[in-house]
């Protein structure tokens with residue numbers, strides 16, 4: 578597959594809605610039970626985009642959306658503002674072909690350039706595929722919360738993985754730079 582990673586635009590949102598709906602219905606990455614509709618997904622995209630968080634699309638040679646990834650605040654209290662959480666969703670027909678890794682690599686690079694210092698992955702259902710893509714991009718295990726979700730009739734563990742961005746916590750952040758202006 579010839580892959581292009583670019584900023585997501587509003588025209589991609591129907592495909593985003595459909596990829597996410599499949600993951601909500603059939604998977605454990607998301608702890609939502611009912612898939613959000615296009616209006617809700619548009620609102621979520623706009624909220625992140627307006628604050629400057631990266632929201633990326635992976636498109637194949639036909640222009641179809643193979644997957645998407647974005648960064649968002651892990652928690653909104655201001656001292657957390659140097660930490661972002663990533664989310665990645667790949668169309669089932671495009672999984673296992675390097676799309677997730679390509680998106681996450683670009684997301685890491687964008688977040689580092691913006692001045693963020695840490696990225697956390699919150700891995701619902703301790704998914705092997707999700708842990709593998711994060712490990713492959715240099716994330717390390719940061720903890721496991723046992724029995725923290727209940728979906729599809731099963732208790733789910735939530736795994737945290739973490740990666741430092743740029744100087745991480747080795748230097749003080751530039752308080753004048755984005756993301757210091759967030760929240």
Ligand SMILES: CC(C)(COP(=O)(O)OP(=O)(O)OC[C@H]1O[C@@H](n2cnc3c(N)ncnc32)[C@H](O)[C@@H]1OP(=O)(O)O)[C@@H](O)C(=O)NCCC(=O)NCCS
Nearest residue numbers: 606665666667672673674675676677678706707709710713
């Ligand atoms: C998890 C997900 C994003 C991975 O994306 P992907 O495009 O399928 O993964 P890639 O092809 O880029 O693979 C990246 C690495 O993970 C490994 N991997 C991928 N799927 C795997 C699986 N099912 N089991 C074990 N390893 C797997 C690959 O071998 C590769 O390892 P390498 O770099 O050492 O060769 C994708 O499967 C997905 O969208 N799943 C449903 C939603 C989800 O779980 N999102 C994550 C939310 S935190």
